[in-house]
Amino acid sequence: MAADHDLRQRHRASVRAWNAFIERSEGPHDQVRPEILTSWQRSSADVPGLSAAPLADEDDTREMWATSPLQLAVERVGEDLRRTAEDGDLVVAVTDEQTRILWTYGGRVMRRKAESVNFVAGGRWDESSVGVNALNLALRQDSPAMVFSAEHLAPIVHNWVCWAAPVHDPVTGRQLGVIDLSTTWDRTHPIGLATARMMARLIETALPAQPGRPSADDRDAAAEGLLLRVLGSAEAVLDGQRLLLTRRQTEILALLALSPSGLSLETLHAHLYGDEPVTVSTLKAEVSHLRAALGGRLASRPYRLEMPVRTDVDAVLGRLRAGDLRGAVAAYGGDLLPGTNSPRLTEVADYVAVAVREAVLADPQPDVVARYSDLVPSDVEVVEVCLARLGDVAHPLRPLLRGRLAAARR
Structure with missing residues (x-):
């Protein structure tokens, strides 16, 4: 070979x-x-x-x-x-x-x-x-x-x-x-x-929780604050109102949402741009525009969101940790901000994608696999594993899964 x-x-x-x-x-x-x-x-x-x-x-x-x-x-x-x-x-x-x-x-x-x-x-x-x-x-x-x-x-x-x-x-x-x-x-x-x-x-x-750090359950229970969706699509809703953000502002918001304790200017720059030759002044300007969109609820030194935050990333990972595969796949919208050049967001995207895929492979329930294959149609192996697990057992989703497999192989 x-x-x-x-x-x-x-x-x-x-x-x-x-x-x-x-x-x-x-x-x-x-x-x-x-x-x-x-x-x-x-x-x-x-x-x-x-x-x-x-x-x-x-x-x-x-x-x-x-x-x-x-x-x-x-x-x-x-x-x-x-x-x-x-x-x-x-x-x-x-x-x-x-x-x-x-x-x-x-x-x-x-x-x-x-x-x-x-x-x-x-x-x-x-x-x-x-x-x-x-x-x-x-x-x-x-x-x-x-x-x-x-x-x-x-x-x-x-x-x-x-x-x-x-x-x-x-x-x-x-x-x-x-x-x-x-x-x-x-x-x-x-x-x-x-x-x-x-x-x-x-x-x-x-890792064990620390005093003063809100848990995912606490954030999910909050009726107000920021709801951020970055899996498969991008949407930010603050206190029930959808925000109109640029792609870069959404990336900054995602980095801050995934870092509840905040990020220094230098760390945020590295997480966002990596080795790209982008000045700190450019980042400060982007943060300033984002702060205005958030009604001022973005602290500095370190940069930190000053509101309850819920993300679909937390929702997916939380359900996986709880053993709720069906709920995790239902909450999973696809790749995290596809096309992002942010090193940190790329890392998180890989983590979430691999975690979901491995969980589905470990327990390939037909309805879960059908939902997953809608999001990741090129992942032939997951469908093959599910069909192999079914064997000769009749299931209403078998034709759909076989159709998905045939389409992916063309």
Whole structure:
């Protein structure tokens, strides 16, 4: 297969680049991603000789996990994490902000591989200890990261591919650690990074509530305030009155609605524009127009909405967490602001889309699949899984689903 051939070529190229670096202690600059090469150059010469990652004190690690807010969050979503590990024969790890592993769960094969290199609770996977890997790269860059095969400086994980995403406190924005998914390099899959992002968001939504932070249920119970729909279409309603906003204003409003504690000017700029060469003054002008549309109810330092807020994103995720698949799909309108260039909104869009799809695949009820396929007609697999689950059982929606499948395959 072409994909398998390309993957093996990539593996061989990474090994050649690693060998060239070890032999010359420099370059090859044109064969390695800049962030990988920079990390290699920062790392200790002892790293390539490691037989396993160093271990932190066992009692200290246990105490850290017991007092970490991540512990309760992982308990709440543990079933999802374990199912992901088992279905994909992955090892899943959650770390603290120093890249010390606090919790792991592995599929049968990967669990043994992980134990052999101390990819276990207490394992120290910071750059200074083991060289570059997806865990410490995600923390350093504060963004999802993948490290493939011999891109790892330590040969003990040259047979691995790892995807990691940082986990933040939704209130303060502080990095709490990362979640990492690892398997063997020959099982690399394009959805790996999106899955890591989804799992990070899943943990964030499960973090224990903090005093003063309104819950999704509190916001949904509010009769007044802002109702924002961004899934499939864009609509903002304030105190019962529809707002007329530009596309950019809607994106800013969505970013603020999804960040109840507010965003600094710098963070809002990064979430909205990424690396685009847009001045801060332009953003301030956009915020000023949005503030006027909201009747002044947009605070600054940080930018924060001063009203009860309900979003369809919160509604979908809340129903998924409650196990209400039918309600989640009913609330799901499709992709979040299709065509957006906002890095943060793109990330949230991936998370919601993957979460809904995985939930439907896990329980493909015909009426739910019919609704989902109306929104995502190209997703043939979901319809196929539903029809396979039905088998020979008669169902009034079978003809509709078969028609959907035939139309998608044309």
